[in-house]
Amino acid sequence: xxxxxxxxxxxxxxxxxxxxxxxxxxxxxxxxxxxxxxxxxxxxxxxxxxxxxxxxxxxxxxxxxxxxxxxxxxxxxxxxxxxxxxxxxxxxxxxxxxxxxxxxxxxxxxxxxxxxxxxxxxxxxxxxxxxxxxxxxxxxxxxxxxxxxxxxxxxxxxxxxxxxxxxxxxxxxxxxxxxxxxxxxxxxxxxxxxxxxxxxxxxxxxxxxxxxxxxxxxxxxxxxxxxxxxxxxxxxxxxxxxxxxxxxxxxxxxxxxxxxxxx
Amino acid sequence: xxxxxxxxxxxxxxxxxxxxxxxxxxxxxxxxxxxxxxxxxxxxxxxxxxxxxxxxxxxxxxxxxxxxxxxxxxxxxxxxxxxxxxxxxxxxxxxxxxxxxxxxxxxxxxxxxxxxxxxxxxxxxxxxxxxxxxxxxxxxxxxxxxxxxxxxxxxxxxxxxxxxxxxxxxxxxxxxxxxxxxxxxxxxxxxxxxxxxxxxxxxxxxxxxxxxxxxxxxxxxxxxxxxxxxxxxxxxxxxxxxxxxxxxxxxxxxxxxxxxxxxxxxxxxxxxxxxxxxxxxxxxxxxxxxxxxxxxxxxxxxxxxxxxxxxxxxxxxxxxxxxxxxxxxxxxxxxxx
Numbered sequence: 074x075x076x077x078x079x080x081x082x083x084x085x086x087x088x089x090x091x092x093x094x095x096x097x098x099x100x101x102x103x104x105x106x107x108x109x110x111x112x113x114x115x116x117x118x119x120x121x122x123x124x125x126x127x128x129x130x131x132x133x134x135x136x137x138x139x140x141x142x143x144x145x146x147x148x149x150x151x152x153x154x155x156x157x158x159x160x161x162x163x164x165x166x167x168x169x170x171x172x173x174x175x176x177x178x179x180x181x182x183x184x185x186x187x188x189x190x191x192x193x194x195x196x197x198x199x200x201x202x203x204x205x206x207x208x209x210x211x212x213x214x215x216x217x218x219x220x221x222x223x224x225x226x227x228x229x230x231x232x233x234x235x236x237x238x239x240x241x242x243x244x245x246x247x248x249x250x251x252x253x254x255x256x257x258x259x260x261x262x263x264x265x266x267x268x269x270x271x272x273x274x275x276x277x278x279x280x281x282x283x284x285x286x287x288x289x290x291x292x293x294x295x296x297x298x299x300x301x302x303x304x305x306x307x308x309x310x311x312x313x314x315x316x317x318x319x320x321x322x323x324x325x326x327x328x329x330x331x332x333x334x335x336x
Numbered sequence: 337x338x339x340x341x342x343x344x345x346x347x348x349x350x351x352x353x354x355x356x357x358x359x360x361x362x363x364x365x366x367x368x369x370x371x372x373x374x375x376x377x378x379x380x381x382x383x384x385x386x387x388x389x390x391x392x393x394x395x396x397x398x399x400x401x402x403x404x405x406x407x408x409x410x411x412x413x414x415x416x417x418x419x420x421x422x423x424x425x426x427x428x429x430x431x432x433x434x435x436x437x438x439x440x441x442x443x444x445x446x447x448x449x450x451x452x453x454x455x456x457x458x459x460x461x462x463x464x465x466x467x468x469x470x471x472x473x474x475x476x477x478x479x480x481x482x483x484x485x486x487x488x489x490x491x492x493x494x495x496x497x498x499x500x501x502x503x504x505x506x507x508x509x510x511x512x513x514x515x516x517x518x519x520x521x522x523x524x525x526x527x528x529x530x531x532x533x534x535x536x537x538x539x540x541x542x543x544x545x546x547x548x549x550x551x552x553x554x555x556x557x558x559x560x561x562x563x564x565x566x567x568x569x570x571x572x573x574x575x576x577x578x579x580x581x582x583x584x585x586x587x588x589x590x591x592x593x594x595x596x597x598x599x600x601x602x603x604x605x606x607x608x609x610x611x612x613x614x615x616x617x618x619x620x621x622x623x624x625x626x627x628x629x630x631x632x633x634x635x636x637x638x639x640x641x642x643x644x645x646x647x648x649x650x651x652x653x654x655x656x657x658x659x660x661x662x663x664x665x666x667x668x669x670x671x672x673x
């Protein structure tokens with residue numbers, strides 16, 4: 074009998090996907106005051122997938138643990154993940170630099186924190202988003218798999234667990250189409266948008282989530298150095314594109330394209 | 337800290353290129369990890385050349401030797417290393433990342449580059465973790481040997497970042513750099529150090545979309561369809577003939593992909609492909625920020641949409657407010673003639 078799944082799902086609190094970020098006055102950070110934050114969409118898909126694995130077979134999943142590294146405000150993010158159906162949550166609390174913000178963790182630091190947490194919690198499967206929509210790095214899952222020396226399956230669009238053998242089969246989105254891999258546990262999977270559509274949480278799920286266990290740990294508890302390796306020298310807006318106006322017929326469109334040398 | 341001048345660095349021989357790092361004098365040297373399957377994104381080499389210093393290319397897999405012969409001809413390549421083992425086919429990161437790390441440790445590389453394609457995104461962060469380096473993803477410009485430019489927040493913000501790591505691992509947005517010239521270079525080809533790491537991850541199968549059309553990532557022209565196409569039948573009937581008439585690649589918005597009009601691998605946007613062709617034609621696409629992130633660096637953008645208020649018109653060089661079911665077949669017909 075292969076081990077049951079002890080799933081860890083790392084989640085990140087990010088500026089809501091529908092909001093256009095604003096650069097602060099000193100051009101070195103994004104304004105966060107009064108801005109709506111949400112659970113990173115790829116992380117939401119990861120939580121949903123863990124919950125679906127449990128729903129697919131009663132005995133498959135032992136536990137689903139959420140973990141987030143960030144400021145105290147990341148508690149809200151963990152609550153939304155718990156409302157989706159995870160069992161418990163841990164916040165790796167990053168102390169504030171000043172009143173308004175705490176250190177922005179880089180993927181390598183997050184991967185080190187996650188490695189320590191995954192070992193501590195005896196997890197054998199990590200499901201996480203392929204990228205955060207704020208820094209767009211697409212690194213943390215791969216780094217975590219490397220640090221743990223586990224198999225990795227990134228950009229997953231389908232996950233199947235063979236209960237008898239404990240082998241996980243994952244279809245991945247690649248440049249020319251799809252690729253399928255298989256690996257025994259333990260394994261790190263990162264989610265593509267295609268993997269699933271997260272459920273809407275009902276009020277009763279949100280109420281239930283409030284009773285679920287959450288704990289806090291510090292980077293020191295996990296013995297991890299979280300200092301930055303990169304320095305943001307400046308942030309700027311991309312060059313603005315201004316539309317060239319509209320035409321009223323296909324002939325005018327072709328004329329304009331010839332004028333622009335595009336055809 | 338010595339000031340580093342990019343333009344002079346490119347002209348001077350590599351052996352004279354020095355900088356002070358802590359108290360050490362270091363010579364710049366780049367390792368570029370390329371895919372062996374076509375089309376190899378050689379523009380990664382152009383990004384590496386902006387740093388200065390010799391460029392070594394690492395190729396792995398059973399096609400590595402054949403690919404090496406081609407790469408050795410590219411201008412600016414000093415050496416090609418090959419790990420000619422079928423163990424590296426399908427680019428499994430569990431094997432490839434230790435190969436990269438081993439060769440970096442054994443060499444005196446200051447920089448490691450790969451494309452920000454599905455390949456580079458999958459493999460390089462794992463190698464970065466093994467080397468204890470914070471990778472820099474998807475760069476669009478090289479400011480100096482330690483300072484790079486990259487888009488964040490779906491391209492809504494451009495960040496200039498400086499790396500404090502002794503070795504820089506970098507993935508490159510290939511559409512932001514031109515292809516290097518090939519004019520009779522013949523770099524030596526040597527064997528890479530092969531750590532031959534075992535892994536339990538197994539490649540099972542792949543389903544690649546077969547197409548005669550240009551590759552979406554590198555095409556000069558792209559025709560993309562969105563939700564406005566209504567169904568797959570219309571998408572095929574309207575978009576493909578126009579793409580054929582223009583010799584263009586076909587792309588799609590997330591809405592079109594999610595609705596099953598087009599294959600996932602055709603998605604253009606923050607989470608799909610980032611393209612920068614000479615001509616981008618958006619048909620029935622409203623222009624959500626996640627889509628614009630993938631195409632707003634195109635040279636000329638055309639939008640055909642019946643909603644005059646669609647955000648795509650704010651960035652399109654030419655906009656046509658019309659029913660795409662009439663306008664696109666008319667456009668296709670007139671271009672053919």
